[in-house]
Structures are given as C-alpha cells and as structure tokens.
Amino acid sequence: MSRPNGHTTAGIEDTVRDFWANRPVRPRAGAKLGGVSAALGSRYGIDPVLVRVAFVVGTFYGGAGLVLYLLGWLLFPKEGTGKPGEVGSRSTSGPMLVLLVLLLVPALFAVADLAGLFGLVLGGLGLYLLHRHHRDRPSAPVAAQQREQGTTGEQSTAGEQATAGDANTWVYPGTNRSSTAGDTERTDPPSWDPLGAAPFAWDLPEPGEQSPEPEPPRTHRRSVTLITLALALLAGGLGVAIGMSPADAVAVGLAVLGAGMIVGAFVQGGRGLIGFAIPVAALAMLLSVLPTPWRGFTSEEVRPDTIGEVRDTYTGSVGNIELHLDDLRFADEQQLATSAHIGLGNISVYLPPNVDATVRCSTGGMGAVDCLGEQREGRDLRVETTDLGADGPGGGTIALDLTADTGNVEVFRG
Structure with a gap:
C-alpha cells in the first residue's frame, strides 16, 4: 500500500529497523549531560528543552525517564571529533559503556512497578511515532556533511565549466552568466542605467519586482498548550469524582x-506546558508519600490534666504531634493506651518518670526513631521496648503505638 505522495507505508518492523540504522547521533556541541536530548531534538526537529523535561517527568513517574535516558546514552553513537582521518560518528567508549551498564541495572529494578512499565511503554511509543513521521529528516551531522560536500562539488563544477569551456567563453565577474564572442552587444542603455555608466553590464536582465515575503506557516502552539491544560484539569477532576486518591x-x-x-x-x-509539568510532578511525588485519606496539616500539642482527657488515637497527614503526658499521675493499677500516626512529620511523646511503659515505635519510609533510648535510622524501622521507670515495677501502666510513614518518632521520660 502506498501513500498519495509516493512513500511506502512502513510496518512496525521496518520502522524499528530504519530507526536503528539511522538512530540519532549525540552531538559534541549543545549537550548538557550525555547529549541524548540534543540528539533527539536535532534528529527530529523538536525543541531539546521539551525532550529534557519529558525525561525529568518520566524519571519522577516510575523512573522510566532515567532508564530511557541511559539507554539512549548507551545506544546512540557520538559525533566524531572532526580530526583528519575520522569520518562520521563513533561508538561509546569502553569505560563509559561499563559505567552506563552499571547504572542501568539498578535503574531497571526501580521501574518494576506498573507506573514505571507504563512510562517505558509511553516513551517507546513516542519515539516510534517520532521516527515514523520524521524518518526522512537527516540528522545534523549527516546534513552538515551533505552541505559541505554539496558546496565543494558546486565550486568544483563551476570552476571546471569556467576553464574547460571554449576559449572565447568568459564569465561575468560576480555572476553565473557566461558570454561568448558571438553575442550581440546592446547599444541602448537599460532603464536601470539611464546615464550609461555601466555598459559592460547592459545585457543583464531587467531587475524584477521583489516577491512578497512568504507568510509564516500557521502553528497551533498556543492551542496545544490550552487544550492540554483543559484536558489535564478535566482528567484530574474526573478522577477525584470517581473516587481516586489525590495522588492518583x-x-x-x-x-x-x-x-x-x-x-x-x-x-x-x-x-508552555513545561512550567506546569514540573510542579505537577513534584506534587505527585509529595502526595505519593502522604497517607490516604488526606487529613490536612497538623500541628497538635496535647497537654492533658487527667488520664480521661487522653484520646485513643491522634492522626494527621503532614505536621507534628506532641503528647505531653509527663504531668499525669497514675495509681498502681491504672492503665492507659493510646496511639499516634502521622503521614509526613514528627511524633514526640513525653512520659512520667515512674510509669511502666510498653512502647512500639515504627516508620514506613525514611526516618529515625528514639524509643526510650533505643535509636535507629533508615527505612521501615520497628522498635518495641518495655521500660519500668525509675522506681521499677508499679506506678501504673501505659501502652503506646506510634507510627510515622516518613519522619521521626521520639519517646522520652519527663
């Protein structure tokens, strides 16, 4: 099947094969890191800034952007240095090849979730569509080489024509017109030389009227930005309406x-979408570490006067929870149990000096715990301890269950 313009419709296999044979070349000039974004922009005629933002957003969205960038760095050849005897592009050097493979292995493990796999598929599909629609556009090094060869060839051809012609043939200085001895000379001056000051150029054609400047092609840049923003807001609002979490x-x-x-x-x-994508990506990362449902910001400092005023649980999404229980007085058989949970922030609890305490401190993500002297830092921490106070057994009992998804948990004696 052929297109109206004569090009043959290429299948998926042909497009992939052609992409590999004519894959982008990482330029020596304009590269910020490995030159992958500049290579894609030069090869397909798109803004490299858009490509860089797409890689950054893809990195936040499951790590796919990092994997795709490392693959491009690994597989796209480097532009030649232009030294004598070196033509075209060259492969990635051995030490850099080893380093990229070492970086790529852990990056692949990071995209093992659904979001990362979706990002890889979306990135591969976008690259496939780019090459399918712009496969005939040469890369910048190839185009420069063609221009250089074309200029040299034209100059050589012009020189050969000027010297290999008839002895009576000569070229007007500064023009491409030639004249022979048999040409009829003009006797009347043309309109552009009414005083007859340049008779040697009278046989040049009359200057025509300058053609009007072509109108710049109409683009839909503003429409793409506005329509995309409207669709993004509609999609996010619809997600909330059907019960999605804020992060989703x-x-x-x-x-x-x-x-x-x-x-x-x-x-x-x-x-213009760049300015919106970056803060939205940062917001998506922040919401991914917050608990669901969202309970707002918390800055709670509790100082109860009696045991009865202590609630069964204290919760918050982002902020700090402080429980000052050090002023409470416990009878020998009196018991108190309470818990606290924060999504992102700190939990601090202060206990009386003599109460018997059973405490469990834990974090879901990165954080630190200081649970009655037992200190740990890292991820997924779990510390359970029992402390009988300064006077030993007796003096009441308190049980605490404290959890911070990301943050710090601290329990001290008053």
Whole structure:
C-alpha cells in the first residue's frame, strides 16, 4: 500500500529497523549531560528543552525517564571529533559503556512497578511515532556533511565549466552568466542605467519586482498548550469524582500533560506546558508519600490534666504531634493506651518518670526513631521496648503505638 505522495507505508518492523540504522547521533556541541536530548531534538526537529523535561517527568513517574535516558546514552553513537582521518560518528567508549551498564541495572529494578512499565511503554511509543513521521529528516551531522560536500562539488563544477569551456567563453565577474564572442552587444542603455555608466553590464536582465515575503506557516502552539491544560484539569477532576486518591488523580493529570508535550513535539509547540509539568510532578511525588485519606496539616500539642482527657488515637497527614503526658499521675493499677500516626512529620511523646511503659515505635519510609533510648535510622524501622521507670515495677501502666510513614518518632521520660 502506498501513500498519495509516493512513500511506502512502513510496518512496525521496518520502522524499528530504519530507526536503528539511522538512530540519532549525540552531538559534541549543545549537550548538557550525555547529549541524548540534543540528539533527539536535532534528529527530529523538536525543541531539546521539551525532550529534557519529558525525561525529568518520566524519571519522577516510575523512573522510566532515567532508564530511557541511559539507554539512549548507551545506544546512540557520538559525533566524531572532526580530526583528519575520522569520518562520521563513533561508538561509546569502553569505560563509559561499563559505567552506563552499571547504572542501568539498578535503574531497571526501580521501574518494576506498573507506573514505571507504563512510562517505558509511553516513551517507546513516542519515539516510534517520532521516527515514523520524521524518518526522512537527516540528522545534523549527516546534513552538515551533505552541505559541505554539496558546496565543494558546486565550486568544483563551476570552476571546471569556467576553464574547460571554449576559449572565447568568459564569465561575468560576480555572476553565473557566461558570454561568448558571438553575442550581440546592446547599444541602448537599460532603464536601470539611464546615464550609461555601466555598459559592460547592459545585457543583464531587467531587475524584477521583489516577491512578497512568504507568510509564516500557521502553528497551533498556543492551542496545544490550552487544550492540554483543559484536558489535564478535566482528567484530574474526573478522577477525584470517581473516587481516586489525590495522588492518583494528579498522576493522571501529569500523564495528560506528558501526552500534550509529545503532540507538541510534532507541531513545534506546547513548550508552555513545561512550567506546569514540573510542579505537577513534584506534587505527585509529595502526595505519593502522604497517607490516604488526606487529613490536612497538623500541628497538635496535647497537654492533658487527667488520664480521661487522653484520646485513643491522634492522626494527621503532614505536621507534628506532641503528647505531653509527663504531668499525669497514675495509681498502681491504672492503665492507659493510646496511639499516634502521622503521614509526613514528627511524633514526640513525653512520659512520667515512674510509669511502666510498653512502647512500639515504627516508620514506613525514611526516618529515625528514639524509643526510650533505643535509636535507629533508615527505612521501615520497628522498635518495641518495655521500660519500668525509675522506681521499677508499679506506678501504673501505659501502652503506646506510634507510627510515622516518613519522619521521626521520639519517646522520652519527663
């Protein structure tokens, strides 16, 4: 099957094979890190800034952006240095190859979740569509080599024509016109030389009217940005309406922004989406570590006068919870049990000096615990301890269950 313009519709296998044979070349100039974004921008005629933002957003979205960038660094050849005897591009050096493989292995393990796999598929699909629609566009090093060869060839051809012609043939200085001895000379001056000051150039054609400047092609840059933003807001709002968590709804909006930037790469637009994608990606990362449902910001300092005033549980999404229980007075058989949970923040509890305490301190993500002197730092911490106080057994009993998803948990004696 053929297209109207004569090009043959390429299948998936042909497109992939052609991409590998004509894959982007990482330039020596304009590269920020490995030159992958600059290579893609130069090869397919898109803004490298959009490509860099897509890699950054993809890194936040499951780590796929980091894996795709390392693969590009590993597989895209480097532009030659231009030294004598060196032509075209060259492969990645041995030490750099080893380093990239060492970085790629842990990065692949980081994208083992659904979001990472979706990001890899989306990135691969975007690259496939780019090459399918712009496969005939040469990369910058190839185009420069063609221009250099074309210029040299034209100059050589012009010189050969000027010297290998008839002895009576000569070229007007500064022009491409030639004249022979048999040409009829003009006797009347042309309109552009009414005083007859340049008779040697009278046989040049009359200057025509300058053609009007061509109108710049109409683009849809602003439309791509506005339509994508509207769709992102609609998708996020619809996600909340059907019961998605805030983190999932923001992730859906971020995916729509990413799709809009891919579309913008084809129409040379959508650069305004960069300013929205970066904070949305940061918000998605923040919401991913917060508990569900969202309970707002918390800054709670509790100082009860009696045991009865202590609640069964204290919770918050982001902030600090302080329980000052050191002023409470316990009878020998009196018991108290309470818990506290914070999504992102700190929990601090102060106990009376003589009460018997059974305490469990834990964190879900990164954090630290100081549970009646037992200190630990890291991820997924669990510390359980029993302390009988300064006077030994007796003096009442208190049980605490304290958890911070990301943050610090501290228990001290008053």
